[in-house]
Amino acid sequence: MAPRTEHGHGAPSPLVDRFGRVHTDLRVSLTDRCNLRCTYCMPAEGLDWLPKAEVLTDDEIVRLVRIAVDRLGIRTVRLTGGEPLLRRGLPGLIARLTALGPELSLTTNGIGLARTAAELRAAGLQRVNVSLDTLRPERYAEITRRDRIADVFAGMAAAKAAGLAPVKINAVPVRGVNDDEILDLVEFAAEHGYRMRFIESMPLDAQGAWNRDAMVTADELLEILGRRWELVPVGRHGNAPAEEWRIDGTRTVVGVIASVTRPFCGGCDRVRLTADGQLRNCLFATEESDLRALLRGGADDAAVESAWRNTVARKGPGHSINSADFVRPERPMSAIGG
Template sequence: MNTAPPDTAPPVSAPPVSAPHPLVDRFGRVHTDLRVSLTDRCNLRCTYCMPAEGPGWLARAEVLEDDEVVRLVRIAVERLGVRSVRLTGGEPLLRRGLAGLVERIAPLGVELSLTTNGIGLARTAAALREAGLGRVNVSLDTLRPERFAAITRRDRLGDVLAGLAAAKAAGLSPVKVNAVPVRGVNDDELVDLVSFAAGHGYRMRFIESMPLDAQGAWDRSAMVSAAEILAVLEERFDLVPVLRHGNAPAEEWRIAGTDAVVGVIASVTRPFCGGCDRVRLTADGQLRTCLFATAESDLRALLRGGADDAAIEAAWRAAVLGKGPGHAIGSADFVRPDRPMSAIGG
């Protein structure tokens, strides 16, 4: 959701640069945040993300094995200066042996978090925390059971709410709740969602919908903008701006007189590409320098072809060096990526 794709697939022959040199692109942006998708599979079918049926999932042999994931994360940390790792999907809780994978990544010394739809979190939160997971982001677009079923095509709201409670009880902190407001679907619940999150000690965040749905049906007119979200919230709450730290994508406000914080990620109307510090690794080992990239670098092929750490580092640096300036949504030059969000990793 952050920056533009390179115009062409970057070469993999650039000479290696030894650590601790940072991972820098041609615009001077230093990349310290890595998103790692563990699977393209999901057990929900959210209408703004996926069609009711399809697309097909990756074959098991295409998905990175645990050893491959750990090796790439280690290279990112030890040779490229990555400091935070977010495990994503699809739905990462569908990954077999997830706690064991977390247990292997945590000792690398990164800030380790996970984005999930919350289904299955009630039974896994404690084990994930014990394994070394620091915090979670949980998707929740509505508090109404019938609406949840309509949006996700699954009647699982109770599981998500139980997962949120389990995450908090396990000490996964802060627990962040992510919602995507869509006009005429759930945009009448903005205040209710903030009140719910504040009342339970969660941190609420709203995300502008983006053209990354598998069915290609995104309509900007249905997107609820950051300005609209804030206008609604300010009618009910006294919002005090919170100082933005580093390159965090969310603008945040504290509700006056409380510790409650609400954030807005305005990827479309207030793009933060100029400060982007992240790269993404898909479940099948493709490196993407931007959520909207139209080109990828095949790190899986290097891994399985016997490449050493230096060669993988060189490929990683070459890819980031080719990163573009911004995603260009809304311009005539914008091209939708071939992969939807579920196949890229949130």
């Protein structure tokens, strides 16, 4: 690995892989724990959670994000889980991360937002994405195995009131489960001033039960939306994963993340850090780099930076979901971070 070079005003050299992709977006999982048991994510009894001693401390997270921002050129950081609102002392951690300079956002199931949104915004959090697959209380309870949809609605309203804008709703449409609510979700989001995004289901569930035939594809989604509205392409902002369409004559924008049928790997600028300090250069990576061991072994910042660059340098051209060679990662989505 060539030595790190500095550009004007101490700017770090880009974090580049062998395909020339520059990585500026870091996803940081704060915990693998979750207070829901969504049927497409984990079994009813939950999973074997990481022991507390294996989870990165606040100081370790701050140090790694500082290295990422100051030495690797990371500009945006998204906090994920599991459910990140379960992390104790989260406002304090967000304040420390905000001081490092990146744009900071968070993905949540929304259950804890009503009581925390204002404090998180005051600490420096800028935006939230809320996972919500249905508007129907009975169906929500079936999907998540918890009767908490009222808390999610209250949480989104609190996030909007606190200035965490735009509040984005992430829904995973599954055939025969919630695909009859696609139009309803868009109308709900438009009515409340939220931003709707649909995500193709991916083979990242803990049970290994993902079924391609149950996945509602981007083409199907657009066909359903097109029956009701005329869609005007907005495109994709930079390397953002969502392609967006505006409903003609309105300000309503709908996003579609088609990770399976329209892979955007060629423009991927993301790298992921798990709650136990493992660096992943792809959501579907089958190997990881142990940054926690470096930190706890006394490594200096230069050694951590070198390990980070080496990991990204090994990044492949893209996932192989659509190939016979595809191998599922050992960790499920809840243990990787979105």
